[in-house]
Amino acid sequence: MARYTDASCRLCRREGQKLFLKGERCYSTKCAIEKRNYAPGQHGQSRKKVSEYGLQLREKQKAKRFYGVLESQFRNYFDKAEKKKGITGENLLIMLETRLDNVVFRMGFASSRKEARQLVRHGHFTVNGRKQNIPSFAVKAGDVIKVKEKSASSPKFKEIKEMSISVPSWITVDVEKLEGKVVAMPSREDIDTPIAEHLIVELYSK
Numbered sequence: 001m002a003r004y005t006d007a008s009c010r011l012c013r014r015e016g017q018k019l020f021l022k023g024e025r026c027y028s029t030k031c032a033i034e035k036r037n038y039a040p041g042q043h044g045q046s047r048k049k050v051s052e053y054g055l056q057l058r059e060k061q062k063a064k065r066f067y068g069v070l071e072s073q074f075r076n077y078f079d080k081a082e083k084k085k086g087i088t089g090e091n092l093l094i095m096l097e098t099r100l101d102n103v104v105f106r107m108g109f110a111s112s113r114k115e116a117r118q119l120v121r122h123g124h125f126t127v128n129g130r131k132q133n134i135p136s137f138a139v140k141a142g143d144v145i146k147v148k149e150k151s152a153s154s155p156k157f158k159e160i161k162e163m164s165i166s167v168p169s170w171i172t173v174d175v176e177k178l179e180g181k182v183v184a185m186p187s188r189e190d191i192d193t194p195i196a197e198h199l200i201v202e203l204y205s206k
Contacts, residue, residue, distance in 0.1 A: 056203035063195045067096045068113050073136070078204055089197030090188045097186050097193075100127065101135035103145060107173050107180040108165035109157070124151040139182050146179035168192075 050058070064074050081091035096102065101117040104125060110116035117135040119125065125132060126146050127139065139145065147157050157178055167173050170190050173180040 053203070056199045059196050059199040060203055063093075063096070063193075063197075063200060066113075066193055066195065067099065067102060068117055069096070069136075075204075078200070082204075087188075089201045092200065093188065093191050093193070093195065093197055094186055095138070097191050098139050098182075099135060100125070100132060100137040100139055100145070103139050103171070103180070103182065106168055106171055107145065108163065108167060108175075109147065109160060109178070109180075119156075124148055124157075141182055141184050143182045144179060145182075146177070152178050 077095050078092055081095055082088050084091045101113055101120050104110055104120060105113045105116040110119055120135045121133055123131055123133045124147060126148055127143055151157060161175055165173055165175060168190050170182065170184045170186045171180055172183055
């Protein structure tokens with residue numbers, strides 16, 4: 001499957017804000033935004049007037065990069081969101097938010113969505129007792145996500161047991177058992193990702 005292999009920090013610099021793609025590094029002085037808060041490339045420091053289309057495009061790119069999905073995947077999410085009842089932009093964010101890799105990240109079992117995606121792919125989690133290694137798997141209210149017994153003894157997950165984890169209101173986590181539950185589907189108010197979804201809807205509506 002195609003995936004982005006260039007430096008993650010370039011993506012943050014291109015969007016002009018932290019996308020928290022590298023876990024703890026993003027909170028330190030090593031973060032690229034702290035050192036070079038301008039777009040990468042030869043003309044990165046030049047100021048350009050951004051058009052309406054440019055704003056819409058940047059918002060779409062930012063959303064893709066936050067959740068780590070490719071262009072075709074993102075378009076598929078939008079098409080599905082448009083067909084569902086409710087507000088298209090909110091539907092889109094909820095679908096992205098309820099990807100298994102994002103839920104693992106929200107539960108505090110990974111320091112970034114990228115790490116969560118890798119852990120899921122390597123088969124470290126079960127959903128409702130069944131092994132699930134597809135990062136895009138859509139979780140539902142009532143689903144229980146748990147670290148596999150064989151994986152629980154690894155240093156990575158032993159560290160988690162000693163951490164204080166803050167989770168959104170639509171998720172509960174039992175750190176001792178290394179499991180979490182989706183108690184309800186998130187609403188727009190529950191999603192703190194800084195995305196203006198109406199700009200994405202405007203972009204695709206042209």
